[in-house]
Amino acid sequence: MHRWTTVWASWLGLIGMMALGQPSFPHRETPDDPYRPNQGGFAPAGGSFVQRGPYISRQVNVNAAGGNITGDAANEPSIAMDPTNPNRLVIVWRQFDSIQSNFRQAGWAYSHDGGLTWTFPGVLERGVFRSDPVVRADANGVFYYMSLRGDFTCQVFRSLDGGVTFPERYDAFGGDKEWFTIDLTGGPGHGNLYLAWSTAASSTGNRTFTRSTNGGVAWMTPIEMPNRPIWGTLTVDADGTLYIGGVSSNQWPLFYLVRSSNARNGSQTPVFDLSQPVNLNGTLVYGAGPNPGGLLGQVWVDVDRSQGGYRGRLYFLCSVDPPGVDPLDVYLAFSTDKGVTWSAPIRVNDDPPAANAWQWFGTLAVAPNGRVDVIWYDTRNDPNGLLSELRYTYSYDGGITWAPSIPISPAFHPHIGWPNQNKIGDYIDMIALEAETLIAYAATFNGEQDVYFVRVGDCNGNGVHDGLDIGHGSTDRNRNLIPDECETRPGDVDFNGCVDDADLLRVLFAFGQAGSNLFEDLNGDGIVDDADLLLVLFNFGNGC
Structure with missing residues (x-):
């Protein structure tokens, strides 16, 4: 694909969005600053870490001695786990070797002991501009690293050795804010990769969806999605139905859920048989408050694949600006009929609406047993609305009610350590397991942007989620939803x-x-x- 063709297509997308009344946003996904080198290394046990209560966040982007690499920045982390060996984890991120330069590369680290130690080998290709990293693993434990290039196309790298190396590289279509998912159902679409991206900076104009049926080696010609959802994620139901959520680029600022019931069939061109608006009691926010140069949260969709009473329930979540004085809240809606109808929006965060706090980077994942997990950055304890702590909550009744949120990180200042751009990325990521949740997030505990890994939900390591453990073996005398044995x-x-x-x-x-x-x-x-x-x-x- 010719570079000037893709750049021209991206500009056409931007012009089209402006004509439809959508505000145009600066997408700096091209190499406009010079490359400056740095090195990664092996982190010994412990490494650099911070702690809040029983929750230990371990730094992932560390030097050979396990310490912080001064002068660099790392943000927009994504995390994946090998389902055949849960101790094998991979986290990827945007690596800025110097905060004096906007030039970013494809950083990654791997852990083979469940996140206690991390190896940061460096970047996929030193001195090559890359952005918007996403990592996922297939049912066989193969890791796929999706990376956006400066010409608004993507490449997918594959690792067959638990994330130690990514020697296989295949070209893909793509554009700004790409996201992908893998079908793990065991059905007709098992192993399919589905990829979607934004119309605002796209290598293929308004055709922003593609599929691979051979492990990312080749991709079908992209097609257009109804109402063109952008800045969102994808998920696959237990029966192979594909869902994509986002904010509409031609019906701005409405949220939309699109569905394909035949994308699992590799012999057919996917057809989107449903496009439905979703009410989240607010609008997506870009460029404000704690993250003035980026999103305040992207759209997340996931589905209950358990054998429980909420099997098939579809969830749609985003941090939004609601009516009133509150600048940002995390809202969720659910569907029990494959996206045809939706519940009234449900406020997930539990601070008083008049607190004037930002709940940003709201992130969603559904555990194999149907528990719904949500995390976000929260400024409720800072009157100035900047110092942010990572908080966690969960629901065992299909998203209707939520446990009081738990702070799981110290507070950090999101306006320090900017790598020549005024943001700490556009998203964080998580994996919900049966008893706990694995989280990759960015923070500035070292006075610069770094990536951290933390486990939450099973603080005593007994294989039972804390929400179920309390009252069935563990006490919680101070009623903070953390078993007492984890605190004292x-x-x-x-x-x-x-x-x-x-x-x-x-x-x-x-x-x-x-x-x-x-x-x-x-x-x-x-x-x-x-x-x-x-x-x-x-x-x-x-x-x-």
């Missing part, structure tokens, strides 16, 4: 880490009281009795 030691009534006279006196003064969630009821049996007193006595002095 046995016998510590006041959660100060030391079992001492204060804990003994509290149990003695509360002796005989009955009820739920009593701090002095250490074993959670509903009464403060001899068993609780013995827990304090047997552990007296621990942690002091």
Whole structure:
């Protein structure tokens, strides 16, 4: 494909969006700054990390000694896991070797011990401009790294060794903000790769969807999607039905869900048999608040593939600007009939609407057992609306009600460490598992943008999600949805880490009281009795 042809096609897309009343946004996905080199290396156990409560975030883009690489930037992380070996993980990101240059490359790291240690080999091609990284794994554990080039086409790299190397490279169509997914159903479309991208900077104009039926080696001629959804993601139902969500580039600012029931059939050209608007009680935001040079969140779609009561339920989520004074909230809607009709929008974040806080980069994933997980960056604890912490919540009833959100990272300042562009990327990523969730996110704990990995949901490592664990084996006396054993030691009534006279006196003064969630009821049996007193006595002095 000729470079000038693709650039001309992207400009036509931008002109078309402006004519339709959509604001034109600056897409700096071309190499306009020089390349400046840096090096990656191996991270020993521990590496660089930060901690919030029981949740340890480990830095992924580290040097040979496991420390931070000063002067660089890393953002827009995406994560994948080998389903045949869950300890094998890959995270990819936009790598800026110097914050003095806007030039970015395709960074990646791999872990073969479940994220405890990470190896950062460097970039796919040193000195070659690349952006908008996305990684996924097929059912056989092959990792696919989708990467956008400066001419608005994509290439997909494949790794057959758990992410250690990506020696296979195949050309694909594409454009700005591309996303892809892989059919893992075991049905007729098993192994298909589906790729969609934005009309705003596209190598093929308004034809922004393609499919590969041979592992990314070759791709069909792109086709146009009804209402042209952009800045969103794709998902495949258990029966192979394909869904794509986004904001419409020709019906701006409406959200749309498009569906193809035959994309799984490799002998047929995909037909989109449904295009339905989705109400999220607000609009997608670009270029404001904590991320003035980028999106405040892209559209996420996922589906329940479990054997539970919500099997087939389709979810659509985005951080949006709602009516009123609140600048940004995470809203979700669900469909129980394959996208034909949708629920009323549901507010996921739990801060007061008048808090004037930004809940940005809302991200969605559905676990194999049907649990719905959502994460986002949250400024609720900063009156200036900038310092952001990563928060997590979940739903066990099909997205109708949500657990109180849990902060899982320290707060960071998103306006520092910009690599000659005023944003920390446009998205983060996550994987929802049976008992926990794996998250890749960017933050500025080192005074610059870096990529971190954190596990949340099974803090005591017993293979049971914390939401199910509490009340069925674990206590939660301070009612923060974190099992007590993850926050303190046995016998510590006041959660100060030391079992001492204060804990003994509290149990003695509360002796005989009955009820739920009593701090002095250490074993959670509903009464403060001899068993609780013995827990304090047997552990007296621990942690002091």
